[in-house]
């Protein structure tokens with residue numbers, strides 16, 4: 001028997017059509033139900049385990065749906081929430097707002113909002129009155145904890161659900177990694193690569209050498225340098241002066257195809273974030289991966305969805321990278337991605353296991 005008749009799935013603002021198409025293709029046991037930009041619910045036609053995992057690139061986070069609350073005040077909303085969660089126990093409370101825009105557009109980033117923090121505090125205060133052990137609120141869950149989810153669809157409508165923190169992203173509030181930084185970053189690409197590494201347990205270590213295609217102005221390089229890596233930054237455009245002279249960075253100011261591949265021999269990892277269509281990114285990366293002087297153990301690629309129809313080709317893109325000899329190839333639309341997805345490939349599965357340990 002299922003925990004509920006419905007599940008909820010959260011995605012990027014306006015990625016719901018791609019998400020729905022993917023869910024119908026990968027999960028014939030689901031029927032689409034209520035949806036809003038960035039939020040979809042589905043009815044279940046068969047049983048799922050309580051810690052089910054969706055095969056999805058576009059699902060940022062998901063769980064069992066318990067229903068909606070509507071009201072003009074938090075008191076009204078909280079009173080409606082209580083019967084929905086009666087007789088259930090949770091370790092954590094996650095409250096967040098669905099995205100208001102595409103990340104990076106008009107300054108929007110999927111960070112915790114003031115409203116979500118305020119609702120989280122009010123709810124925790126109320127629910128904790130009857131609890132011996134207080135609910136931890138808006139903190140990353142630990143593995144396999146049970147999380148009560150409150151998704152603010154509108155200030156007057158909350159969606160209530162719960163999930164088991166069965167994956168790394170499922171531990172984060174709303175599937176968004178806790179990456180807020182107060183200092184100014186060179187570019188928002190810093191968040192993308194930080195999230196890609198956290199989500200995939202990317203086995204980058206201090207002292208590793210990374211080839212980065214499309215590195216200007218240098219947000220991702222900034223992150224890689226902070227991790228103790230050395231970077232071959234390849235881009236015809238200039239780098240931000242804050243990192244251009246870094247002793248562990250070498251800027252090859254040219255297009256990727258003009259790089260003499262021997263010059264970057266010894267690099268373990270390849271990162272690519274080119275503002276071109278996915279097949280062109282893959283052609284460019286293949287020139288490096290297939291070169292006799294180079295041996296990459298892992299890749300982090302940004303694939304730009306210059307047209308939404310490209311979402312249907314993700315399977316082919318993964319297949320193409322698998323054929324280069326990578327054991328693990330997976331895609332996710334990161335919380336900090338724009339209209340693009342992240343592809344991570346690891347040559348040897350054992351690398352990820354050692355990273356998790």
Ligand SMILES: C[S@@+](CC[C@H](N)C(=O)[O-])C[C@H]1O[C@@H](n2cnc3c(N)ncnc32)[C@H](O)[C@@H]1O
Nearest residue numbers: 187189214215216217218219220255256273275
């Ligand atoms: C989205 S930006 C990269 C952002 C960068 N990763 C960061 O961390 O700030 C895309 C970059 O790809 C570069 N680019 C496009 N085609 C390229 C090519 N064939 N070789 C190298 N760089 C390329 C552009 O010059 C541009 O700077």
